[in-house]
Amino acid sequence: MKTTRDLIIDAVLLAVYLIAANPATTGLLVHEWVSIGALLVALVHTVLHWDWTVETVKRFLGVLAVAPRWNLVIDAGMLAAFVAVMVSGFGVSRHVLLAFGYFAPGYFVWKPVHSISAVVLLALVVVHLVMHWRWIATAVRTRVVEPMRGRREPVAPDQPCTDSPERVS
């Protein structure tokens, strides 16, 4: 159940992120509002993995395998890049802030910060996906592909139907 929940949230996060990170196609209005949605889903993702984060931080300077050590470093970088993208995003915002009657001064200072942090975040997302590819593949196979195959494949004639109740004599 936990794997299914995590898979759904991760899939939603990736989808929302891909939409938010493509402003040239969606336009700035969609980009700004969807980015706030991406922030909320990313926060949920982080909260659900908070126990792992705390445990890994505690053991970071002690005995810890290489993979979780690098995962923590990448995740910390992603958090910093994500926050930098969001803060600078408000600095260059022309729709979300204006919807509340505000504007942020310093457009030409925030603009390069927004661009650079967005590219850094994208690169770290790729690394994050690579480092978790085995979990992603296993989760998709066991929670999506195999259940769908199981539904489609008819029961073979020589196999007993396991769905029917057993006869009690």
Next chain:
Amino acid sequence: MKIMKAAMCVAMLVVLVSIAVYAVVTLAGGSNVGLPEKVVAASRCPVAGCTSSSCHGAGPAPEVTAGETMVCPKVGCEAETCHAADRLTSHYNEPKTSSLNLWILGLSLFTIAMIAVALYL
């Protein structure tokens, strides 16, 4: 309860990192950077510094006619041979159209390919 505690911790962490980012950029950007301000009738344009009543908003700046000049919002230059005037009238406040799209396309294809390989090998 455990989730609430984790949510509070994550929220505090995000706020702290946000303050750090804002502080670093403010130190680097000087007086140009500030907290969001309320838009009022006398507000200057946050990009061009203009207080004209016929504000063009986030749309392209109007074409400069002969004899007129336009203050470059980036360097404050008023030269008629502005090197960036074409950007103000054609590409102002628009996202770039090329590089990030390729990144996104590459990322999407890479993810799909990775899952496909893992499923069928």
